[in-house]
Amino acid sequence: MPFQKSDDKVIIQDGNENSVEVYFYGATVTSWITAGKERLFLSKNAILNGTKAIRGGIPLVFPQFGKAEDSDAPTAALPQHGFARNSKWEFLEGKDGDNEVTGIFGLSPSSVPTELYQKWPFPFKLLYTVTLRPQSLSTFISVKNEGSEAFDFHTLLHTYFSIPDISTLKIHNLANNVFIDKVANGARDTETREVITVNGEVDRVYEDVNAEAVLVQYGDGSGIRVKRIGVKDVVVWNQWEAKAAAMSDFGDDEYKEMICVELGNVSKYVHLAPGETWEGGQELSVI
Numbered sequence: 001m002p003f004q005k006s007d008d009k010v011i012i013q014d015g016n017e018n019s020v021e022v023y024f025y026g027a028t029v030t031s032w033i034t035a036g037k038e039r040l041f042l043s044k045n046a047i048l049n050g051t052k053a054i055r056g057g058i059p060l061v062f063p064q065f066g067k068a069e070d071s072d073a074p075t076a077a078l079p080q081h082g083f084a085r086n087s088k089w090e091f092l093e094g095k096d097g098d099n100e101v102t103g104i105f106g107l108s109p110s111s112v113p114t115e116l117y118q119k120w121p122f123p124f125k126l127l128y129t130v131t132l133r134p135q136s137l138s139t140f141i142s143v144k145n146e147g148s149e150a151f152d153f154h155t156l157l158h159t160y161f162s163i164p165d166i167s168t169l170k171i172h173n174l175a176n177n178v179f180i181d182k183v184a185n186g187a188r189d190t191e192t193r194e195v196i197t198v199n200g201e202v203d204r205v206y207e208d209v210n211a212e213a214v215l216v217q218y219g220d221g222s223g224i225r226v227k228r229i230g231v232k233d234v235v236v237w238n239q240w241e242a243k244a245a246a247m248s249d250f251g252d253d254e255y256k257e258m259i260c261v262e263l264g265n266v267s268k269y270v271h272l273a274p275g276e277t278w279e280g281g282q283e284l285s286v287i
């Protein structure tokens with residue numbers, strides 16, 4: 001059976017040691033196993049009962065990344081990262097294809113907690129398509145404006161990768177892109193490094209990046225190729241020691257075992273006219 005559904009999640013398997021687990025809460029992918037190996041990070045302190053966004057895996061950001069900077073923005077009243085990660089999605093369909101297995105999840109306003117939806121009351125339909133192949137995982141979002149006025153949104157796949165050791169991590173293919181440094185009060189700069197290493201807090205939004213894919217590479221040369229499909233920006237985040245210690249749903253030392261490389265459209269809003277659909281996502285493949 002490729003789809004094992006329980007009350008709170010579905011596990012999608014291809015019968016060849018590859019699987020992906022998706023919680024209905026947030027449609028959060030919490031595990032991706034290829035060749036018997038876990039590729040995503042999920043905190044040992046993650047809260048999985050639907051009372052807080054899941055700390056790890058691939059939480060979905062919509063319709064606001066972070067907090068809106070402009071207090072007049074229609075998303076200004078929303079909590080950090082919007083409401084998609086705090087809503088219970090529907091598992092709409094499972095497809096068992098040739099060499100791939102797909103789960104499709106949906107979110108409509110009626111499933112968003114009322115107190116959140118009333119802060120951004122635009123009619124929309126989100127579809128989230130998760131496709132497992134032997135060496136890769138694709139995750140795609142589509143956003144449809146079902147109302148009679150345009151709306152603006154951000155969206156992001158906030159992927160937490162499980163890594164053996166932050167001290168040997170290398171991130172490739174972000175050179176020559178402009179970034180916003182959230183650790184330096186939003187200062188703008190241009191990345192000069194061909195190979196990014198992480199030895200302290202990092203929280204950067206690389207805008208409109210030039211490379212098709214970012215490589216997340218571990219000390220032994222293996223890693224994940226993170227390919228952009230229809231999305232423009234890449235966020236790199238590791239909260240490091242002090243912030244990790246201050247987070248209730250994150251282990252004190254776990255910052256050494258994870259890196260977030262997040263693809264989406266967050267430096268500028270996507271403007272969506274009535275009746276229009278926007279689509280974008282990522283393909284993660286093992287290197």
Ligand SMILES: O=P(O)(O)OC[C@H]1O[C@H](O)[C@H](O)[C@@H](O)[C@@H]1O
Binds near residue numbers: 053236
């Ligand atoms: O703690 P959360 O609301 O899940 O946010 C976690 C992180 O998400 C993104 O990576 C942002 O760039 C960070 O500034 C933020 O701290």
